[in-house]
Structures are given as structure tokens and as C-alpha cells.
Amino acid sequence: MELYEAMRGTPATRRFLADPVERESLERVLDAARFAPSGGNRQGWRVIAVQEPETRRALRDLYQPHWRAYFEHTGAAQILANPGEHDAFRVRMLRRSDDFADRLHEVPLHLLVCVRIADLVITDGELDRPSIVGGASIYPFVQNLLLGLRAEGLGATMTTLLIPAEPAVKRLLAIPAELAIAAYIAAGHRADPWPSALRRRPVSEFAYAERYGEPF
Numbered sequence: 601m602e603l604y605e606a607m608r609g610t611p612a613t614r615r616f617l618a619d620p621v622e623r624e625s626l627e628r629v630l631d632a633a634r635f636a637p638s639g640g641n642r643q644g645w646r647v648i649a650v651q652e653p654e655t656r657r658a659l660r661d662l663y664q665p666h667w668r669a670y671f672e673h674t675g676a677a678q679i680l681a682n683p684g685e686h687d688a689f690r691v692r693m694l695r696r697s698d699d700f701a702d703r704l705h706e707v708p709l710h711l712l713v714c715v716r717i718a719d720l721v722i723t724d725g726e727l728d729r730p731s732i733v734g735g736a737s738i739y740p741f742v743q744n745l746l747l748g749l750r751a752e753g754l755g756a757t758m759t760t761l762l763i764p765a766e767p768a769v770k771r772l773l774a775i776p777a778e779l780a781i782a783a784y785i786a787a788g789h790r791a792d793p794w795p796s797a798l799r800r801r802p803v804s805e806f807a808y809a810e811r812y813g814e815p816f
Contacts, residue, residue, distance in 0.1 A: 601751045611798055612678040614700035614756025616788035620651065621754060622708040629748035636741035644719025645741045645782075648773055658772055660705035662765040663784070666703040670761055689799075703715055704786060706807065711785040712769070713742055716778055738782045745785060755790030758783050 626649060638644060650656055671677050676694045683691045715738040724733040735757060742758060749756045762769060762784040807816040 605765070606750050608798065609794060610750040611755075611795055612757040613706060613788075613790050614757060615695045615790050615791040616707050616755060616786075618706065618708065621689075621788055625752040625754065626709070628732075629752060630747060632748045632751075633741055633744035636744045637718070638737040638741070639721045640719075642716070642719035642737065644716035645738055646714040646716070646779055647745075648712040648714070648775070650712065650773070651708060653705070655772065656707070656710055657705040657760065659710055659784075660701075662768050662772070663704060663762045664701060665758075666761045666764050671698065683730045700786075707786040708788040709747065709786070711783075711787060712736065712775075712781060713745070713771060713783040713785065714775060714779040715782045717780050732753075735782070742783045744786070749785075749787050753789070754787055756785050756787040758785045758799050760784065 623627060630647065634643065636644075636645075650659065676697075679686045679691060680694055680698070720737055721733040722734045724730055724731050746758060747754055748787070758784060763781050766781050768776075769775065770779075808814050809816050
């Protein structure tokens with residue numbers, strides 16, 4: 601698959617077939633994703649591939665409370681309670697997202713992406729705002745995983761809503777203390793056709809020339 605095609609055609613997948621992910625496909629994805637950049641080339645990523653049904657269900661159970669809280673906080677629950685008052689596309693997307701959360705354990709492959717905390721360089725830690733810079737050494741790897749899965753014809757959804765349950769997840773999966781969970785990816789064979797186009801804002805709405813607000 602051509603790179604720009606993959607970048608434009610890698611949506612979040614929320615409906616999956618029950619077919620397992622072939623090990624050879626996952627190995628190719630991991631082998632390619634490891635060439636992501638990281639600070640100092642430390643390559644602090646670690647990945648746990650979960651396929652055992654009981655463990656997937658346990659992860660779903662840990663995910664659910666945080667999904668419910670997010671669903672309420674963002675107003676999504678209110679939208680679904682009054683669907684006729686809202687855009688049909690958004691209502692459909694929210695329903696699929698909620699169904700995905702309920703059936704998360706049925707997705708055949710769960711990837712827990714972790715990072716060695718010692719390999720992160722937090723250059724914005726003293727600024728008066730939440731830190732985001734530490735993710736620079738792990739999220740390029742995560743995006744490589746998503747693009748690699750797409751190249752294999754596999755759908756995926758990445759979420760961070762499992763991270764508030766990190767202590768329980770660490771106990772469940774025997775994750776050592778020196779690691780932090782960075783992303784939770786559900787992957788498998790997509791149940792729906794691939795979309796012909798994704799909805800995104802045009803470049804003119806987010807890119808500027810020389811100074812913020814100046815037309816690009």
C-alpha cells in the first residue's frame with residue numbers, strides 16, 4: 601500500500617470479524633514499526649500482544665468504567681439519549697463507539713504498548729500546562745503500528761482510556777514498574793468495507809504561514 605494512501609485511509613475500526621490475526625502479519629507490522637524515531641534512539645517501546653479470551657475480557661472490564669466516564673463527560677451519552685436533535689453521522693459514530701466498548705473483548709487481538717519511563721525526556725515538565733512532550737518517543741511507534749496494520753489489511757482502534765486503570769493492568773499482565781502504558785490498540789480483520797474517504801478539516805484550517813493566524 602502506498603504511504604499517502606495508508607495515511608488517508610486508516611480510520612478507527614470498531615467492528616471486527618472473529619477471525620484471528622495471523623502471527624506472520626503481526627510480526628511484519630512489529631518489524632516495520634520498530635524503525636520509528638525516538639529520543640536518543642533509545643527505542644523504549646515494549647508491546648504485549650493479548651489474544652487469550654479471558655485476558656481480553658478482563659481488559660474490557662477494566663476499560664469500561666473509564667469509557668463510561670468519558671462518554672458522560674463529553675456529552676455523548678446525552679446525544680444518544682436524544683438522537684433526533686443531532687447530526688446523523690455523529691449519532692451513528694457514537695453508537696458504534698459505545699458498541700465497540702461493550703464488545704471489546706470480542707476483538708481478536710489486543711496490543712498493549714508500553715514505554716520505559718527512563719527512556720523519556722520530558723522537556724516541558726516545568727511549564728504551566730499538562731506535559732505532552734514525553735509522548736514524542738513512543739507515539740511515532742504507535743502510529744507506525746497503525747499504518748502497518750492497515751498495510752496488512754487489518755483494522756485497528758487506538759485508545760488511551762485504559763491508562764487510568766494502569767495499576768490493575770500491570771498486575772494482570774505482569775508489567776514491571778519501570779514501564780508506563782502508552783496506548784491500547786484493538787486490532788483484527790475489519791467487518792465493514794474500507795471507507796473511500798475520511799472526514800478531516802482542510803489544511804487551511806490548521807496550517808499558518810510565518811505566524812499563527814496568517815493564511816498558509
